[in-house]
Amino acid sequence: MGTPTPGGEPGTPAVPGAVPGAAGAQGGEEDDDGEDELLPGMADDDYSAQLSWQSQSKDNLKVLMDNLSPAQYDRFEAYRRYALSKQAVRKVIQQTTGQQASLPVAQIIAGFSKVFVGEIVEKARKVQERRGDTGPLSPDHLREAYRIYQNETGRVGAARPLRGKRLFNR
DSSP, X not given: OOOOOTTOOTTSOSSTTOOTTTSSHHHHHHHHHHHHHHXXXXXXXXXXXXXXXXXXXXXXXXXXXXXXXHHHHHHHXXXXXXXXXXXXXXXXXHHHHSSOOOHHHHHHHHHHHHHHHHHHHHHHHHHHHHXXXXXXXXXXXXXXXHHHHHHHHOOOSOSSOOTTOOTTOO
């Protein structure tokens, strides 16, 4: 093949070293079509995997809900409905660290806080049951639950203990 001319034959390279058919409308469209066909397939796999996981999670939750006592069911429903105010959490973060926290950070901390409170309440219920007490939880139940939690998980809170500040003070 010789040097292409402006009015040269179709399929001859217009740029030295170029491969015939690699550039141009048809070649580019074929490559794009191949990628477009591949991407929806990957997205379908991810979507179906997510749907499968969600379905399995719903099934597991249904099994859990079926095995709860009426009192546990009521507490669980209250736990699911309750959410900490993101603005209040942001305010506590700002007061504690001296820095502003973004909304996603506040949401994450609110989620961890909700789990922590749920664990303390469940441990306090066990303390109350063990002592044979009835009625609402008392501060003593919560303090004992927190002490048990600390013994099970290690020190909770700041890396350095804050002087004079205790959780669940008497």
